[in-house]
Amino acid sequence: MTVNLKGIAASDGLVCGRAYRLVEPDLSFERRQVSNLDNELKRFHQALEAAVSDVETIKMRATKSLGTDGAQVFSTHITMLQDPDLIAAVERTIREDGVNAESAWANAVADFEETLEKMTDNPYMQERVTDLHDINKRVLAHLLQVALPDLALIDQPVIVVTHDLIPSDTVSVNPQFILGFVTDVGGRTSHSSILARSLNIPAVVGTQTATQAVKPGDQLVINGSQGTVIVDPDLATWQTAKQAMVDRQANLDHLATFRNHKTTTKDGRGVTLAANIGNASDLPSVLQNGAEAVGLMRTEFLYMNGDQLPTEDEQFAVYREVVKSLSPKTVVIRTLDIGGDKPLPYLHQHPEANPFLGERAIRQSLAHQQIFRSQLRALLRASAYGHLRIMFPMIATLDEFRQAKAIYDDERSKLTTKQVPLGDVKVGMMVEVPAAALLADRFAQEADFMSIGTNDLIGYTLAADRTNQDVAYLYQPYHPAVLRLINQVISAGHAAGIPVAMCGEMAGDPIAVPLLLGMGLDEFSMGAGTILKTRELIGQLTADDLGALAETALNSASTSQEVVTMVQAAVPGIVS
Amino acid sequence: MEKREFHVTAETGIHARPATLLVQAASKFSSEVSLQYQDKSVNLKSIMGVMSLGVGQNAEITITTDGEDEADAMNAVAETLKKEGLSD
Numbered sequence: 001m002t003v004n005l006k007g008i009a010a011s012d013g014l015v016c017g018r019a020y021r022l023v024e025p026d027l028s029f030e031r032r033q034v035s036n037l038d039n040e041l042k043r044f045h046q047a048l049e050a051a052v053s054d055v056e057t058i059k060m061r062a063t064k065s066l067g068t069d070g071a072q073v074f075s076t077h078i079t080m081l082q083d084p085d086l087i088a089a090v091e092r093t094i095r096e097d098g099v100n101a102e103s104a105w106a107n108a109v110a111d112f113e114e115t116l117e118k119m120t121d122n123p124y125m126q127e128r129v130t131d132l133h134d135i136n137k138r139v140l141a142h143l144l145q146v147a148l149p150d151l152a153l154i155d156q157p158v159i160v161v162t163h164d165l166i167p168s169d170t171v172s173v174n175p176q177f178i179l180g181f182v183t184d185v186g187g188r189t190s191h192s193s194i195l196a197r198s199l200n201i202p203a204v205v206g207t208q209t210a211t212q213a214v215k216p217g218d219q220l221v222i223n224g225s226q227g228t229v230i231v232d233p234d235l236a237t238w239q240t241a242k243q244a245m246v247d248r249q250a251n252l253d254h255l256a257t258f259r260n261h262k263t264t265t266k267d268g269r270g271v272t273l274a275a276n277i278g279n280a281s282d283l284p285s286v287l288q289n290g291a292e293a294v295g296l297m298r299t300e301f302l303y304m305n306g307d308q309l310p311t312e313d314e315q316f317a318v319y320r321e322v323v324k325s326l327s328p329k330t331v332v333i334r335t336l337d338i339g340g341d342k343p344l345p346y347l348h349q350h351p352e353a354n355p356f357l358g359e360r361a362i363r364q365s366l367a368h369q370q371i372f373r374s375q376l377r378a379l380l381r382a383s384a385y386g387h388l389r390i391m392f393p394m395i396a397t398l399d400e401f402r403q404a405k406a407i408y409d410d411e412r413s414k415l416t417t418k419q420v421p422l423g424d425v426k427v428g429m430m431v432e433v434p435a436a437a438l439l440a441d442r443f444a445q446e447a448d449f450m451s452i453g454t455n456d457l458i459g460y461t462l463a464a465d466r467t468n469q470d471v472a473y474l475y476q477p478y479h480p481a482v483l484r485l486i487n488q489v490i491s492a493g494h495a496a497g498i499p500v501a502m503c504g505e506m507a508g509d510p511i512a513v514p515l516l517l518g519m520g521l522d523e524f525s526m527g528a529g530t531i532l533k534t535r536e537l538i539g540q541l542t543a544d545d546l547g548a549l550a551e552t553a554l555n556s557a558s559t560s561q562e563v564v565t566m567v568q569a570a571v572p573g574i575v576s
Numbered sequence: 577m578e579k580r581e582f583h584v585t586a587e588t589g590i591h592a593r594p595a596t597l598l599v600q601a602a603s604k605f606s607s608e609v610s611l612q613y614q615d616k617s618v619n620l621k622s623i624m625g626v627m628s629l630g631v632g633q634n635a636e637i638t639i640t641t642d643g644e645d646e647a648d649a650m651n652a653v654a655e656t657l658k659k660e661g662l663s664d
Contacts, residue, residue: 076596076623082603085622115628122630128592311588 002232005207007182009227010193011529013202013248016233016241017179019218020158023211025146027137031103040094044101047142052081054138058152061172073131080135086112102143109136127308154178159222161214165192175199179245180222182210182229194278196224198285200252200529204229255532259290263535265517269543273535274332274525276503280321285528290535294331295451295525296391296503297322299375300338308346312374319382327386332451332501332525334430335375335404337393339364356465361394366403376411383423390425391451396433398442405446430503432456437485444496451525452489454504458482477506478515478563480553487519487554494520501525508534510574511567514541518550541571577642578650582663589632594660599623601656607643609653620653 034040059074080086086108093104113132119125141148151160152172159180178201186192186205196203202224214220214231221230221241230237263273274295275286286294302310302318323331339360343349347368352358365372379390392404408427415422431437432453444450454477459466461482464474476482486502493500501523506512508526513534516524524534549570557563568574584590590598602609602620609620613635618625620639631637641649657663 072593072596075600076592079596079599079623083599083622083624085619086624112624112628119630122589122632125591125627125630128627131592313588 002230002234003213005182005204005210005213005229005231007204007207007210007227007229008187008193009223009225010186010188010190010205011181011196011201011203012225013180013200014221014223014225014241014244015159015180015202015248016219016221016238016245017157017159019161019182019214019216019220019231020149020154021211021214021216022149022151022160022162024137025141025148027140027144027146029100029102029106029140029144032100033098034094034100035098037095037098040101041091043143044090044094044105047101047105047139048081048087050142051135051138052078054148054150054153055081055135058150058172061152061174077131077135080131081139102140105139105143106136151178159220161210161220163211164190165195169195173199175201180220180224181205182207182214182220182222184208184211194527197527197529198277198282255536258532258535258539259288261290261535261539263292263538265538265541265543265546267542267544269517271517271521271538272501272523273531273538274501274503274523275528275531276525277322277528280318282528283322283325286326289528289531291329291528291531293329293523293525294322294326295501295507295523297331297333299334299336303336303338303344309371309374312378315375315378316381319379319388320385323382323386323388330387330389332389332391332428332503333379334391334393335362335372335379336365337361356459362392362400362404363394365392366400366407369407372404373407373411376408377415380412380415380422380425381420383425384421386423388423388425389428389449391428391430391449393430393453394432394456395429395443396435398439398446401429401443401446428498431489432460434461434485437489440489440492441495444492444498447498449499449501450489450493451501451503451523452486454482454486454502454506457485457504458506461485476560477509477512478560478567480557480559480563483515483519483550483554483557483563486516486521487550490519490521499523510534510537511564513537514546514567514571514574515550515553515563517541517543518546518548519554520547537574545570577640578646579638579640580650580654581636581638582654582657584631584633584635584637584662585664586660586662587633589630589635590626590662592627594656594662595623595626597656597660598653599626601652602649604652605641605643605645605649607641607646607649609642609649610640612638612640 055074055077059071062071062074089108090104109132113129116125116129138148151169154177157177157179160178161182163184164186180201181192181196181203183192183205184207192205202222204222204224204227207229218231221233221237264270272292274293275291276296277294278298279301302315338344395401405427426448428447428449430453431450458475458477462474464471466472466475490500499522502521503525507524508530553563553566599621610617611620611626613629613631616629618629639653
């Protein structure tokens with residue numbers, strides 16, 4: 001029977017396919033006496049071998065997407081599964097107590113878990129309990145002969161239905177086999193959505209009930225542009241989706257021809273199209289989508305994934321991998337943008353009445369310098385491996401920029417004294433607070449580059465929270481006031497001889513792109529999935545005409561709608 | 577039997593990654609390899625054992641190898657400690 005589910009449109013596209021339920025199975029069991037001990041020992045060893053083989057497969061996939069360092073955790077899992085002391089303990093319990101392998105195994109793991117949990121002076125080791133849970137489940141699933149679904153083990157095209165994707169799932173995704181995602185929870189900016197968009201995979205999130213309504217192997221049609229999921233659709237619906245997939249693939253193939261092109265307008269003006277990334281695992285999508293640089297690497301995931309601050313070495317390993325594997329492309333890494341609405345539980349920040357106006361980003365970094373300094377050292381050490389730029393978020397006053405820069409200089413000179421190899425690093429800032437946009441000419445005297453963060457700049461300029469449905473209409477990228485601020489930043493940068501980039505969603509917006517080109521923006525940084533489309537669009541535009549368009553919009557438009565009308569008149573056929 | 581002492585210099589101590597590499601190195605040999613820290617001694621071929629010691633920065637540890645290939649085993653462990661920046 002056909003069932004319709006409604007969720008949030010998270011990543012565009014219409015697809016059909018079989019459901020793969022990524023939901024943890026029931027792994028409960030009873031402790032019981034067994035008479036055939038040899039058989040029980042054999043079951044145990046077979047389950048162990050099968051578990052090792054699963055992890056080997058997952059490790060292979062992770063090595064491809066993350067490199068050897070990123071896949072390290074899976075080597076640890078294999079070493080745990082092959083631990084001679086652990087195996088001996090399980091064998092002993094089976095033999096001496098005559099119990100089933102499930103309970104002998106679970107007991108041995110629980111004993112060790114207790115040891116780790118007691119290490120209260122070593123939170124790092126306490127955290128390894130999650131690794132134990134992982135291997136515990138894997139062996140139990142094989143003993144109980146239930147499938148333990150895992151993204152890395154998918155080897156045919158499916159639509160993944162799950163409660164929510166977590167950042168670590170990213171490493172296991174094989175885009176070749178994933179037609180779409182459906183989740184129970186999340187919104188447009190949740191991790192699942194960002195991941196789906198960066199991979200160009202249609203997704204519907206926040207359906208609330210998908211994991212209950214869908215059975216493994218069900219036929220699904222999902223519409224990632226409208227946020228709908230149809231379970232067991234009629235033939236006509238299925239065929240429409242099938243045709244849409246063919247068209248979509250044709251379009252992707254067409255766009256792929258732009259992968260290795262330079263980005264230039266019809267009359268030969270070159271600009272840089274860069275990618276926004278959040279993790280080393282996003283690197284393949286940077287290359288597949290032909291990005292010419294990384295204009296924004298967020299660093300929050302490093303801090304939000306664990307239960308404690310990442311060490312300097314852990315950060316260094318990630319930054320180095322990104323900078324090195326993209327060299328000679330430049331990589332802009334933004335220092336920690338956390339606090340307020342993105343708190344770190346382990347820092348015990350006190351709740352704020354106005355998180356968006358609170359101690360976040362650079363304010364938090366300057367208030368907690370040991371965290372900031374450790375990040376800067378990790379970044380500086382990584383700079384020796386490629387072309388790194390460092391960017392401070394949420395700068396509102398020159399004083400903040402100077403303080404942050406002074407701390408950077410201090411760490412740099414300490415490392416130089418220790419003869420640590422360092423690269424040439426440019427240090428710039430994000431312009432996302434209206435005060436900084438208005439004072440851009442002063443900032444341009446001291447920063448090496450400026451990057452306009454439009455998501456926050458628009459929110460702060462119109463004083464509206466776009467995640468609040470009641471005022472979301474005020475999130476207006478083409479509001480003339482926003483355009484004037486952007487233009488002011490670009491002009492100020494150019495007058496001082498420094499480049500100006502944009503790293504918000506607006507940089508890949510087809511209505512905004514002609515205006516931004518007209519204002520002279522140097523670099524457009526966006527989600528990797530939008531790059532090829534934007535490169536095609538820019539190739540159809542004539543830069544010479546766009547200067548006049550931008551000027552008209554800046555001088556004589558009164559409303560956002562008037563701006564849209566002007567762009568559509570100047571560039572026939574453009575759609576928002 | 578070979579016995580050697582090491583001073584752990586790494587900020588994070590012997591955490592999961594170096595523990596994995598140490599166990600992998602020790603497991604290549606037939607000799608018994610053990611790691612002693614404070615009053616506890618564990619099998620260096622058992623990652624659970626190594627992790628249960630919770631060896632932190634500035635710990636003094638003793639590695640013992642015993643068996644036919646004890647010299648090679650000691651060298652391999654010492655080299656891993658050095659390569660991972662755990663000890664000088």
